[in-house]
Amino acid sequence: MPEAPTQNVAAESKMCARDVKVHYGEKLALKGVNLDFRPNEVTALIGPSGCGKSTFLRCLNRMNDTIGVASVTGQVTLDNDELYGANALDPVLLRMRVGMVFQKPNPFPKSIYDNVAFGPRIHGLYRDNDHLDQIVETALEKAGLWHEVKDRLYEKGTGISGGQQQRLCIARAIAVSPEVILMDEPCSALDPIATAKVEELIDELRENFTIVIVTHSMQQAARVSQRTAFFHLGDLVEVGDTEQIFTAPAQQLTQGYITGRFG
């Protein structure tokens, strides 16, 4: 039998976090988290309010840099590039490779077109205006929004429905062809139909991107993710295949939380 290639676990993962700790001033909000994200998978981060999900998510594209009191230690890698330390990736470049979608849809007060073209413009990712048109169309198409907005591309991005705005923000995030997309409760302001559309979109995006999503809806985590990580009081309690977490979690704490027996 031919020798199997030596499998490096780190090489299989798109992103790796090692002993990641976050302080807000004196307060230790994340207590040393180790978690890997596999390519083309959706990982759901769940846990009670204040357990550190958003804090951890922000470590994955250095968004904590923007919070003065926050300090991050430990190691995070994207492929084999370091996010922190002396040889760290440039944060602007990093945020292009690791995009983010927030809880509240936050389109810029510009046209739909300009919202999506924003990233490619500042990063100079297009050859000419035809190319930019094409990037905008493809991103809107992938976000499942093209058919709803193609006749109103020059209307304000803030003038469409909440669900459409959230898909516009997703289009904006994918227009720069990121490798990883972080989503912090992307559906919490949406109705069930808009939520279903975003979930369907997440499932399609998985083909091209690695996705990390924070959600308070157990059902959403179960529906969209392949892996689920449960956080509690700044610790990662358990991570596993979503199916396993929702049928037979290994930890009592996880079980108490997902079944609603956490009081």
Place this chain on the structure above:
Amino acid sequence: MPTIGDQHIVKSYDEELKRLHDSLARMAGLAEAQLHKSVEALEKRDSDLAGQVMNADHEIDEIEHFINEQTVRVLALRAPVADDLRQVISALKVAGDIERIADHAANAAKRSLVLNQMPPVAPMRSLVRMGKLVAELLGEVLNAYLTHDAERALAVRSRDQEVDDLYSSLFREILTYMMEDARTITSCSHLMFIAKNIERVGDHATNIAEQTYFVATGRSLNDQRPKRDTSSFEGAVQE
């Protein structure tokens, strides 16, 4: 600091799960009694008791119906996960097993009415012995299920072989008896069907043991139990 308790934050959810559990406990108690009575009716040639068993069967059917509805309701409205999910799914399956067990007990009772019209036959003693063993195992496994006791359930499961062995030897005994005296063929055929009924109860008890293991541990027991019941190689009458 949040702690985990036995109780759900939403109290009505607990009440619904409890109702499911209580219905299963009631159903289990009834089915166990049905099997005991039908074996006793056979042993004592007691047609009144057999009649009671036949009349009580519909009560178990009604509870099963309620459990089916309640399960669908909980699945639709509560979207249970983890141990809750396992409990609800197993309730559905175990209710099905118990309902079948009660049917087998009622069938045995019905045939005992016919047997009581004819002279007693010797293999009845072995049949009653097998019936008592299965009734004992059934009681054990239902208790194990209702208390989520995986170990106790495994112990019952490992004893199903005893039932299969008794069934095989009973089968041979009945055959021999019929061959020796052709006048016993009618009653012996009924005996054979009753033996099959009781053997099937043992199989359902094994299913319940497997559900217990699943509820308690989240893992399924899918390794095949060795089947040493050899009666099917002897041209057994299948019901």
